[in-house]
Amino acid sequence: MSIFVDESTTVIVQGLTGSQGRFHGLRNRAYGTRVVGGVTPGKGGTDVEGIPVFDSVREAVATTGATASFIAVPPRFAPAAILEAAEGGIEFIVCITEGIPAQDEALTYNRLVEEHPGVRLLGPNCPGIISPGKCNIGITSGDIALPGGPVGIVSRSGTLTYQALYELSQKGVGQTTCVGIGGDPVPGTNFIDCLEAFQADPETRAVMMIGEIGGSEEERAAQWIAQNMDKPVVAYVAGVTAPPGRKMGHAGAIISGSKGTAQAKMAALADAGVRVCQNPTEAGEAMVEIVRAL
Amino acid sequence: MDLFEYQGKQYFARYGIPVSPGGVADTVEEALGVAERVGFPVVVKAQVKVGGRGKAGGVKLATTPDEVRTHARGILGLDIKGHVVQRLWVEHASEIAKEYYASFTLDRPNKAHLGMLSAQGGVEIEVVAAENPEAIAMLPIDPVRGLDVATARRWVADAGLDEAARAQAADLLVALYRCYTEGDCDLAEINPLILTPGGEVHALDAKVTLDDNAAFRHPEWDEFRGDEFEDPRERRAREKGLNYIGLDGSVGIIANGAGLAMSTLDVVNQVGGSAANFLDIGGGANADVMAAALEVINADPKVRSIFVNIFGGITRVDEVAQGVLEALARVEIASPIVLRLDGTNAVEGRAILAPHLNDRLVTEPTMLEAARRAVALAR
Numbered sequence: 001m002s003i004f005v006d007e008s009t010t011v012i013v014q015g016l017t018g019s020q021g022r023f024h025g026l027r028n029r030a031y032g033t034r035v036v037g038g039v040t041p042g043k044g045g046t047d048v049e050g051i052p053v054f055d056s057v058r059e060a061v062a063t064t065g066a067t068a069s070f071i072a073v074p075p076r077f078a079p080a081a082i083l084e085a086a087e088g089g090i091e092f093i094v095c096i097t098e099g100i101p102a103q104d105e106a107l108t109y110n111r112l113v114e115e116h117p118g119v120r121l122l123g124p125n126c127p128g129i130i131s132p133g134k135c136n137i138g139i140t141s142g143d144i145a146l147p148g149g150p151v152g153i154v155s156r157s158g159t160l161t162y163q164a165l166y167e168l169s170q171k172g173v174g175q176t177t178c179v180g181i182g183g184d185p186v187p188g189t190n191f192i193d194c195l196e197a198f199q200a201d202p203e204t205r206a207v208m209m210i211g212e213i214g215g216s217e218e219e220r221a222a223q224w225i226a227q228n229m230d231k232p233v234v235a236y237v238a239g240v241t242a243p244p245g246r247k248m249g250h251a252g253a254i255i256s257g258s259k260g261t262a263q264a265k266m267a268a269l270a271d272a273g274v275r276v277c278q279n280p281t282e283a284g285e286a287m288v289e290i291v292r293a294l
Numbered sequence: 295m296d297l298f299e300y301q302g303k304q305y306f307a308r309y310g311i312p313v314s315p316g317g318v319a320d321t322v323e324e325a326l327g328v329a330e331r332v333g334f335p336v337v338v339k340a341q342v343k344v345g346g347r348g349k350a351g352g353v354k355l356a357t358t359p360d361e362v363r364t365h366a367r368g369i370l371g372l373d374i375k376g377h378v379v380q381r382l383w384v385e386h387a388s389e390i391a392k393e394y395y396a397s398f399t400l401d402r403p404n405k406a407h408l409g410m411l412s413a414q415g416g417v418e419i420e421v422v423a424a425e426n427p428e429a430i431a432m433l434p435i436d437p438v439r440g441l442d443v444a445t446a447r448r449w450v451a452d453a454g455l456d457e458a459a460r461a462q463a464a465d466l467l468v469a470l471y472r473c474y475t476e477g478d479c480d481l482a483e484i485n486p487l488i489l490t491p492g493g494e495v496h497a498l499d500a501k502v503t504l505d506d507n508a509a510f511r512h513p514e515w516d517e518f519r520g521d522e523f524e525d526p527r528e529r530r531a532r533e534k535g536l537n538y539i540g541l542d543g544s545v546g547i548i549a550n551g552a553g554l555a556m557s558t559l560d561v562v563n564q565v566g567g568s569a570a571n572f573l574d575i576g577g578g579a580n581a582d583v584m585a586a587a588l589e590v591i592n593a594d595p596k597v598r599s600i601f602v603n604i605f606g607g608i609t610r611v612d613e614v615a616q617g618v619l620e621a622l623a624r625v626e627i628a629s630p631i632v633l634r635l636d637g638t639n640a641v642e643g644r645a646i647l648a649p650h651l652n653d654r655l656v657t658e659p660t661m662l663e664a665a666r667r668a669v670a671l672a673r
Contacts, residue, residue, distance in 0.1 A: 020608065076510060096608070098576070101508035102400055103475050107437040109405055114438060127607050139608040141638045157553020162605045162637050163661070183552060186405050212553050215402050238556040241563045242572070243541065262560075279561050281662050 002131035002177040003152065003197035003204070004092060004120065005068065009135045012037040012066040012090075014057065014073055014081045016048050020096075021072035024139050025051070028070065031142035033135050036064040057088030070128070070137045071095040078124060079108040086116035093188070094137045095123035105186040112188070121188025127158040127180035130165075138180070140165070148174035150294065151287060152198035154191055155180050155210035156217065160238060160280060164210050167284025173291050176204040183212065191221035199229050206232045206290050208283060209274070211265055213239030218265035226272035232290045233274045236283040237262045295504045298341045300383040301518050302500025308514075309473035311466055311484075312496035316385025325366035326359055328384040334358065335387040338365040342377035345418070350374040355387055388498060392456055393486035395419050396467060397501075398474040401434065407474070409433035409441065409467070411453040415486035429454075441471040455489075462495035463487070478508030527571070527594055534586040536573060543568025544672040546591035546600040546629065548584075550575050550609045558603045561661060567669030570597045579609050584617025585624060592627050599629050601668035603661060606637030615643035619650060630671045633657045634664035 011028065015021035016038025026049060029035040037052050037060040044055030054060035057069065069085040071078060071093060078097040085093045105124065112121055122129060128138010133147030144162060146169040153168075153175055155161035161180040168175060179194050181187050191209065198204045207229075211218040218237060225233055240262040266276045275290070277283035297305065303313040317328035318341075329336045340352030347353050352374050354365040362384070372379045393416035401408035412430045414422050422429055431453035435441050446464035455463050466487070474482040483501040490496075509515055531538030537552070541559075545567045549555035555574040562569050571594065575587050591600055604614050614635065621627065635643050635657065644657065651657065658664035 024608070075507065099507045101478055101511075102480060102505050103437070103478055103508065106400060106405065106407065110436055110438045139638075141607065144637065155553075157551060157557075158607055159549070159551030159554035159605045159637075160557055162607055163554065163557070166605070166636060185400055185402050210553070212556060217403070220403065236557075238553050238560060241559045241569070242556055243539065278564060279662065280557060281660065 001201050001203045002134055003194065003201055004122070004177065004179065005129055005131050005135040005137060007134040009068050009092070010034045010036045010064060010066045011068045011070055011137055012039055012057065012060045012064065014039045014069055014071045014085065016040060016051060016053060017043050017046070018072060022048055024072060025070065027142070028136050028138070031136040032133070033137060036066050057084045057090060061089045066090065068092040068094070068137060071097060073097060075099040075101070079104045082108050082121060083111060086112055086119045091119055093119065093121045094126070094128045095121065095188070096126060096128060096138055097123070098125045100124050100184070102185050105184060109186045109188060122179065123182045123184070123188060125184040126182030126187070127161050129177065129179050131177040132175050140178070140180070144169055145178060146172070146174040149176040149203045150174070150205035150291060152176050152194070152201065152204040152207045153178040153210070154194035154198070154207065156183050156191070157210055157212050157238060158182070160210045160212075163280045164208055164283065167280055168208070168287060171284060171288045173288055176201060185215075191217050192224045195221060195224060195229060199231060204231065205294050206234070206287060208287055209233055209235040210280075211235065211237040213237070213242050213262050213265070214260050216260065219268045222268040222272040222274065225269075225274060234277060234283050234286045234290065235266075235269045235274045236277050236280055237265045237269070295506055295515070295518065296343045297500070297502040297504065297518055298343060298381070299339065299500050300341055302502035303497065305477060305502055306470075306473060306497055306500055309477060310469045311473060312494070313500070314385040314388055314496065314498065316383055319366065319382045319384050320380065322363050322366040322370070325382050325384050326362050329356065329359065329362045332384070332386040336362065336384050337387045338362060338369060339383045339385070340369045340372060340374060340379040341381040341383055342374050342379055344375045344377050347374060352379060388488060388496070389490050389492070390488050391491045392459065392489040394455060394459070394463070394488070395422070395485045396470060396487045397481065397483035397485070398471055398479070399481045404434060407435040407437055409435055409449065409471070411449060411455070411467070413454040419485060435471070437475070440475070441468055443468055458493050459489040459495050466495055478505045478512060479503060480505050527590065530593065531573070531590045534590065535583070536587055536590060537576060538590060539572040540594070541569050541571050542596070543570045544596055544598040545668050546570045546594065546597040547603070548573050548575060548587045548591065548600065549603040550579060550605065554603060554605055558601065558661070558665070561665045562601065562669060565662070565665050565669050567665070567672055570594055575609070580613045581617035581620055584614050585621035588618065588621035588627060589625055592625060592629070597629050599668045599671035600627070600631045601664060602631060602633045603664065604633070604635050604637070606635070606639060606643070610639040611635045611637060611643030612639040612646055615646040618647065622650075622655070630654045630656070632664050632668040632671065634659070634661055
């Protein structure tokens with residue numbers, strides 16, 4: 001099984017007529033994802049290589065029955081697009097947009113939780129989700145993933161998500177689902193949401209977790225793992241050599257004071273029984289060992 | 295972007311938060327001019343983006359023109375924890391009856407805003423938090439509901455602010471919350487927030503961090519940028535829209551995505567090298583961005599080799615390869631380049647580079663091998 005998406009997931013792309021939406025939307029379809037529509041206000045009635053475009057999410061959902069949305073619109077439009085998706089009846093929203101102001105993110109997340117409690121948002125500023133061989137929503141290159149499990153991947157960093165997938169696939173270890181939760185300050189889905197789903201998924205038998213400096217999500221995840229998880233977990237945390245007090249690209253990746261350092265996160269994860277590795281390659285090798293011993 | 299105190303106070307004033315009358319001075323004469331305009335006594339304050347200015351001798355009271363001259367002369371050029379003072383803020387000195395602390399920031403674990411208010415201001419809030427945590431009244435704020443005056447009134451009472459300060463403080467906190475949200479701050483902090491013997495409440499300091507992602511809707515932030523005194527390497531990179539942090543090593547790093555860039559620094563370190571910088575070309579970087587990144591690294595004399603670590607997702611590897619060739623055609627790159635290219639359009643990207651590979655431009659199949667090669671070349 002997979003988590004959050006599967007072969008029956010039907011997807012619309014908000015921003016399908018833009019350059020990113022078109023490139024990745026078509027790539028997702030080519031991978032086998034059921035991309036059933038696009039949304040661009042004012043362009044309803046047109047199509048992108050046979051994918052019908054609608055003026056609104058509501059219309060797209062009414063016509064196609066889509067359950068998921070892939071949002072690829074610029075930062076200033078993304079918060080409204082997320083809420084439109086939820087109001088339009090979408091259950092699972094993937095927003096890859098990078099650079100949304102933190103105030104907008106905080107407001108949008110809380111409105112979503114309060115007004116649409118059943119809706120799950122993945123991102124913003126995330127690579128998306130891929131369940132190899134079944135569904136790929138987002139910007140992950142499908143050819144680096146390997147179907148069949150048994151590993152679930154959850155990652156806070158975009159490119160390191162690909163690196164993790166690649167390390168495993170190269171070694172012949174497949175994945176059930178790979179979720180990139182993104183590095184922004186207010187992610188819609190966090191580590192614990194994914195760990196909980198992987199723990200409950202019978203086909204996922206081990207989990208790889210990729211963290212990075214900043215915040216305390218890895219520490220919270222470690223606590224959850226210690227209390228709830230009986231599947232083996234391998235972790236890598238980026239940013240051991242990052243200078244303190246500097247923002248490393250993501251709003252999330254900043255160390256302030258003693259909390260949030262890679263060392264503190266690695267120690268917390270190790271205390272929770274997680275196998276902590278020093279680089280992505282080592283993490284891949286550790287996972288191969290674990291999978292062989294299952 | 296962190297603001298200087300004077301910029302923070304200017305920003306506060308836009309939202310109706312009372313601050314002391316004052317002005318900026320880059321010379322002793324300017325300092326004197328401001329002092330005479332706002333009236334003695336004045337406080338002469340070093341403008342550096344680092345804490346502990348007072349202890350370092352960067353904040354002085356002056357009651358006469360001669361004292362202003364002496365203090366301005368002494369503080370300008372002063373080195374405070376590696377930050378050389380190039381600018382002063384001179385303001386009318388306030389009489390202080392009580393010092394409080396107030397701030398708003400994002401509480402990431404709770405995905406909500408957090409207000410912190412304490413009747414024990416004027417000292418480092420971290421110290422208060424460690425020694426006397428109950429002295430800080432924490433107020434979680436739902437971004438959807440915001441902060442209203444009624445809640446602020448209860449909050450100032452809970453925090454134990456003096457009766458005389460409460461009504462004004464509540465209004466000020468609502469204004470500060472508006473500055474924090476509408477003004478797109480990551481942090482808006484006042485320490486100390488003071489009550490004067492005359493019963494006035496106002497901000498005596500300002501610590502503001504702006505959210506760079508919101509710059510598109512704040513044209514007024516441009517004036518703050520011009521006033522930044524930053525690492526010339528970082529300024530050049532920022533002008534080209536790159537996310538760059540200068541470090542002290544010899545391996546220049548270019549990667550796509552903050553996580554991969556950080557991981558690249560870590561791996562270079564693990565194989566015995568040290569990074570000259572952090573450089574994330576971001577998602578969707580095209581040939582131009584890649585060429586600009588190489589030029590920025592090339593301008594750093596400490597760089598002995600360059601490690602380009604790309605895992606294409608939204609970034610397409612063929613675009614990156616094109617950018618490398620463009621940069622090589624535009625400028626002479628002083629250091630050998632080691633490339634590791636995977637992900638979206640990696641095959642196309644490698645094919646573009648293949649005819650151009652030589653001992654100054656090499657590729658390696660994995661991140662670890664590329665790191666080892668780059669570190670060896672830097673020696």
